[in-house]
Amino acid sequence: MVRIPFKRLFLIIKMYPPQVGYFRPESLGEALEFLEREEAKVLAGGQSLIPMLKLRVLRPKYLVDIGGLKELSYIKEGDTISIGATTRHFELASRRIRGLEILQEAASKVGDVQVRNVGTIGGSVCNADPAADYPAVLTALDATMKVRSKKGTREVKAHDFFKGPFSVDLNPGEVLEEIRIPRLEGYRQTYRKVVRRAGDFALAGLALAIKLDSGVVKDVRIAFTGVSQGPHRAKEAEKVLRDSKLTKDVIKRASEASTSGANPPSDSRGSSWYRLEVMKRLLQTSLEVMANES
Numbered sequence: 001m002v003r004i005p006f007k008r009l010f011l012i013i014k015m016y017p018p019q020v021g022y023f024r025p026e027s028l029g030e031a032l033e034f035l036e037r038e039e040a041k042v043l044a045g046g047q048s049l050i051p052m053l054k055l056r057v058l059r060p061k062y063l064v065d066i067g068g069l070k071e072l073s074y075i076k077e078g079d080t081i082s083i084g085a086t087t088r089h090f091e092l093a094s095r096r097i098r099g100l101e102i103l104q105e106a107a108s109k110v111g112d113v114q115v116r117n118v119g120t121i122g123g124s125v126c127n128a129d130p131a132a133d134y135p136a137v138l139t140a141l142d143a144t145m146k147v148r149s150k151k152g153t154r155e156v157k158a159h160d161f162f163k164g165p166f167s168v169d170l171n172p173g174e175v176l177e178e179i180r181i182p183r184l185e186g187y188r189q190t191y192r193k194v195v196r197r198a199g200d201f202a203l204a205g206l207a208l209a210i211k212l213d214s215g216v217v218k219d220v221r222i223a224f225t226g227v228s229q230g231p232h233r234a235k236e237a238e239k240v241l242r243d244s245k246l247t248k249d250v251i252k253r254a255s256e257a258s259t260s261g262a263n264p265p266s267d268s269r270g271s272s273w274y275r276l277e278v279m280k281r282l283l284q285t286s287l288e289v290m291a292n293e294s
């Protein structure tokens with residue numbers, strides 16, 4: 001018999017998720033019934049959940065696999081854009097939505113091709129990684145989350161939905177069904193992120209949407225990812241910009257103000273100080289480009 005040292009055996013065991021029951025519902029209704037009865041976790045693309053199971057961070061009794069539910073995979077266009085929770089990153093990355101171009105830009109920057117082919121917007125949003133791309137975009141755009149359970153439906157604003165690192169406003173038995181985003185007609189929009197390596201999570205990322213009228217800022221939405229416990233809406237910078245022209249001085253003051261209230265971590269991707277500098281530079285250069293185009 002081959003004797004495997006205990007240390008290696010432990011590593012080999014950890015490469016696999018623990019034993020877990022698996023249920024593949026045929027409808028959202030069936031999924032909600034199961035979630036009401038059992039101690040279960042929703043599985044969508046598995047890009048974040050499976051690694052967490054392997055690391056034994058989570059140990060649910062059952063997984064309810066909603067990844068194949070066609071009724072949750074759609075993009076509906078109107079004054080409000082409605083996106084089903086199991087819509088995959090690649091579908092958003094390959095579709096230009098008028099008045100919501102920023103979403104395509106953000107989706108195309110999530111991980112790599114493999115991740116985008118399997119991962120879903122709902123999974124990313126419910127996972128609420130502080131460095132994920134969509135939460136900043138959805139916070140800047142004042143998106144609404146439609147949440148369903150056996151008891152009914154409720155709506156939560158993005159600002160209230162993201163409660164902290166890996167924590168969202170979802171109760172046991174609830175599923176994120178849809179994300180609703182108002183169309184931003186006439187806004188210039190951009191999502192930019194700085195990464196240490198291609199395909200990585202953001203060291204810092206910026207979601208920016210701005211409406212100009214004769215060079216004057218009529219409305220502006222700014223949110224960052226990777227610089228706080230969750231998405232950071234830069235309200236102070238928005239205040240500096242609103243009703244002003246994009247002059248050098250205004251841009252500089254807005255960039256400085258963007259870090260107000262941010263509390264970036266220091267980790268292997270970069271120090272807290274470096275992230276604050278990246279925030280300022282991301283906003284400054286993005287605004288300079290927009291000022292030159294106007």
Ligand SMILES: Cc1cc2nc3c(=O)[nH]c(=O)nc-3n(C[C@H](O)[C@H](O)[C@H](O)COP(=O)(O)OP(=O)(O)OC[C@H]3O[C@@H](n4cnc5c(N)ncnc54)[C@H](O)[C@@H]3O)c2cc1C
Nearest residue numbers: 042044045046047048049111119120123124126132133176
């Ligand atoms: C190598 C790699 C690189 C990555 N890079 C990036 C990146 O650059 N930027 C980025 O933003 N993300 C990145 N990700 C994460 C990726 O976007 C995942 O796809 C996403 O975080 C989770 O989506 P999923 O569909 O795989 O969800 P899952 O892993 O299936 O689920 C994630 C969590 O959400 C819950 N959940 C899923 N769907 C629902 C729902 N509808 N209602 C309620 N709860 C739900 C699950 O129970 C679980 O807790 C990366 C992942 C990998 C593996």
